[in-house]
Amino acid sequence: xxKNSIWKxxxxxxxxxxxxxxxxxxxxIYSLIALLSATGLIAADWAQEVGTSNLPPSAEHFFxxxxxxxxxxxxxxxxxxxxxxxxxxxxxxxxxxGVILGALAGYFGGWVDDIITWLYTTFSSIPNIMLxxxxxxxxxxxxxxxxVALGATSWVTLCRLIRGEVMKHKERxxxxxxxxxxxxxxxxxxxxxxxxxxxxxxxNTSLQFQIAIKSEVILSYLGLGVQGEPSWGTMIDDAxxxxxxxxxxxxxxxxxxxxxxxxxxxxxxxxxxxxLDPKLKGK
Amino acid sequence: xxxxxxxxxxxxxxxxxLVAGDxxxxxxxxxxxxxxxxxxxxxxxxxxSAFAQYLDVVKSAFTFDFGRSWATKQEITHMIRQGxxxxxxxxxxAFFLSTVFSLIISLFVAYYRGKGIDLFIRFxxxxxxxxxxLAYILFFQWFLAFKLGWFxxxxxxxxxxxxxxxxxxxxxxxxxxxxxxxVRFFRTIILDxxxxxxxxxxxxxxxxxxxxxxxxxxxxxxxPIITYVVIQLPFLILGALLLESFFSIPGLGGMTLxxxxxxxxxxxxxxxxxxxxxxxxxxxxxxxxxxVADPRVKLK
Numbered sequence: 001x002x003k004n005s006i007w008k009x010x011x012x013x014x015x016x017x018x019x020x021x022x023x024x025x026x027x028x029i030y031s032l033i034a035l036l037s038a039t040g041l042i043a044a045d046w047a048q049e050v051g052t053s054n055l056p057p058s059a060e061h062f063f064x065x066x067x068x069x070x071x072x073x074x075x076x077x078x079x080x081x082x083x084x085x086x087x088x089x090x091x092x093x094x095x096x097x098g099v100i101l102g103a104l105a106g107y108f109g110g111w112v113d114d115i116i117t118w119l120y121t122t123f124s125s126i127p128n129i130m131l132x133x134x135x136x137x138x139x140x141x142x143x144x145x146x147x148v149a150l151g152a153t154s155w156v157t158l159c160r161l162i163r164g165e166v167m168k169h170k171e172r173x174x175x176x177x178x179x180x181x182x183x184x185x186x187x188x189x190x191x192x193x194x195x196x197x198x199x200x201x202x203x204n205t206s207l208q209f210q211i212a213i214k215s216e217v218i219l220s221y222l223g224l225g226v227q228g229e230p231s232w233g234t235m236i237d238d239a240x241x242x243x244x245x246x247x248x249x250x251x252x253x254x255x256x257x258x259x260x261x262x263x264x265x266x267x268x269x270x271x272x273x274x275x276l277d278p279k280l281k282g283k
Numbered sequence: 284x285x286x287x288x289x290x291x292x293x294x295x296x297x298x299x300x301l302v303a304g305d306x307x308x309x310x311x312x313x314x315x316x317x318x319x320x321x322x323x324x325x326x327x328x329x330x331x332s333a334f335a336q337y338l339d340v341v342k343s344a345f346t347f348d349f350g351r352s353w354a355t356k357q358e359i360t361h362m363i364r365q366g367x368x369x370x371x372x373x374x375x376x377a378f379f380l381s382t383v384f385s386l387i388i389s390l391f392v393a394y395y396r397g398k399g400i401d402l403f404i405r406f407x408x409x410x411x412x413x414x415x416x417l418a419y420i421l422f423f424q425w426f427l428a429f430k431l432g433w434f435x436x437x438x439x440x441x442x443x444x445x446x447x448x449x450x451x452x453x454x455x456x457x458x459x460x461x462x463x464x465x466v467r468f469f470r471t472i473i474l475d476x477x478x479x480x481x482x483x484x485x486x487x488x489x490x491x492x493x494x495x496x497x498x499x500x501x502x503x504x505x506x507p508i509i510t511y512v513v514i515q516l517p518f519l520i521l522g523a524l525l526l527e528s529f530f531s532i533p534g535l536g537g538m539t540l541x542x543x544x545x546x547x548x549x550x551x552x553x554x555x556x557x558x559x560x561x562x563x564x565x566x567x568x569x570x571x572x573x574x575v576a577d578p579r580v581k582l583k
Contacts, residue, residue, distance in 0.1 A: 122290030125562050127518060130555040133543055134295075137551060138303045210413070217415050218525070222543065236417045243425045255418040263413035270409075 006199070010275035020271035026264035033077055034084035043077040046070060046230060054247050063253035066238065075230035076253045082220075082231040083213045083258070086146055090212040091205050093151025094158060099194070099201060101155070102162025107170055107189045116163070120156045128153050132215060136224040143226050146219055150212050158204050165197040199276035206269035210262040217258060232258050284563055291559045292341045299552045300336050305329070306548060310353060344560050349553035354545040359553045362538060369439050370527065370534030373450045374519035377457035382512055384458060385465035392466070393473040394496060404466065412463035420529045423456050437531040453526040472507045476500045505576045513569035517561030 014020050036042045049069040057064040063072035105116035132149045139145035178188045219225045220233025232254040239251035307320040324330050328339060343349050349359040392401045428434040434452035477500055485495045527536035542550035
């Protein structure tokens with residue numbers, strides 16, 4: 001009997017799941033938009049006037065224009081670039097820290113575990129919003145501070161999950177077999193155990209990505225985020241004053257753009273968890 | 284508990300005392316003389332060694348003596364005491380109601396698990412969680428308070444029942460915001476229990492599904508639910524940052540955001556320390572409550 005790997009099985013389950021595939025499609029489209037915007041191929045002229053001030057949505061201007069007559073759609077696209085970059089940078093900071101610390105703690109136990117557990121307990125004891133505000137305020141406004149702040153808060157969950165999984169795996173037969181043929185600690189940990197717990201990284205990243213996007217919007221709204229460039233958060237901030245005058249499209253544009261991608265990441269994360277971690281199915 | 288408290292103080296010390304740099308230039312402005320700066324450094328305790336400064340942070344976590352605000356020159360402890368009342372007026376009723384509603388809804392969907400209504404509410408939860416909190420607040424404030432005039436647009440009055448009209452709308456938005464994550468979490472916990480052997484036994488002896496759910500499952504699901512609820516309590520002190528600022532409620536959340544806008548470092552630092560200490564204390568309380576909910580659990 002031929003046995004498929006967990007990844008192949010998972011891929012088969014996922015490809016049958018209509019909602020998961022739609023979500024994946026949405027995530028890919030957003031990534032493409034962000035990439036095209038970052039390379040300057042689209043939305044590079046976001047600051048340009050395309051019509052009169054505060055035009056409502058029409059066929060010509062899909063989301064209308066803002067107070068300076070700039071296209072809200074182009075600003076939404078520019079904001080997509082900011083949001084996706086924050087998600088990506090946060091993952092790039094959080095994954096290595098979370099995986100390495102979690103793996104070391106779970107594998108070696110003892111004082112290594114004590115120190116790492118202390119470290120993540122400490123980080124999770126400061127309410128996230130206070131840590132985010134403190135770091136961004138101290139590092140100064142801008143995207144860099146947001147990357148660091150979100151990276152610093154989001155490795156904790158991953159670290160705890162990886163630690164737990166590695167702990168379970170280190171007693172399994174395949175690790176004992178690796179010991180028997182003379183495998184060293186690093187070989188066993190990084191070559192044998194980590195590939196077997198890597199599905200946790202994927203599931204967690206999908207969920208952390210949307211948390212990062214939501215946090216960026218709030219931090220940008222508070223004026224801590226990207227400066228001199230549109231972001232969904234600053235667009236919502238503008239809308240605060242415009243709404244009383246009936247100008248709702250800037251709020252709608254930013255909210256819809258964010259809703260779609262966050263929903264997609266949420267559904268995708270759930271589907272990935274069902275496919276890769278069958279014992280949690282349907283929860 | 285103590286090592287974690289020392290760790291939290293360390294992070295806050297590193298951020299505010301080491302990374303943040305010298306505040307005297309900011310405080311005194313461009314025309315400050317070197318002598319003025321040196322004097323200010325002395326009064327702020329910045330001439331002490333790094334270790335002594337760290338000890339000051341640790342000490343403030345126990346004494347709650349945070350010094351004075353840079354912006355208002357008031358004692359921060361005094362500001363916190365003033366802001367706590369409006370914050371709690373909003374957060375306690377809102378938190379209580381949202382927890383009760385979430386529990387009722389999650390018991391309801393657990394009863395109809397796998398059916399259409401369950402799927403629908405689950406999707407509603409995820410969809411609701413995908414909309415920015417800012418959008419909820421803006422929309423409801425504009426629509427219900429500004430357009431329809433059903434609620435006060437903003438403001439606050441001290442004393443019961445004067446504050447009720449002011450907190451009604453923020454409380455409703457708070458409840459809406461918490462329903463999504465709460466229902467999802469409670470449902471998972473309840474379903475975890477529903478497939479256990481003791482539930483099958485209860486069914487076998489002929490108990491109705493409703494009795495099983497209310498008397499057996501809920502009791503056993505209480506442990507994770509208590510943790511989840513208790514661990515959120517410290518955040519009630521902080522109030523709802525965004526809600527308070529949108530509705531001009533003079534609470535701790537609003538105070539924190541004002542401090543953020545005026546770069547009032549000591550206030551942010553104090554709120555970071557205070558909320559962490561609260562978090563640690565309530566973590567301990569939830570551990571103790573375990574033993575009440577489940578006598579099998581013993582504290583180590």
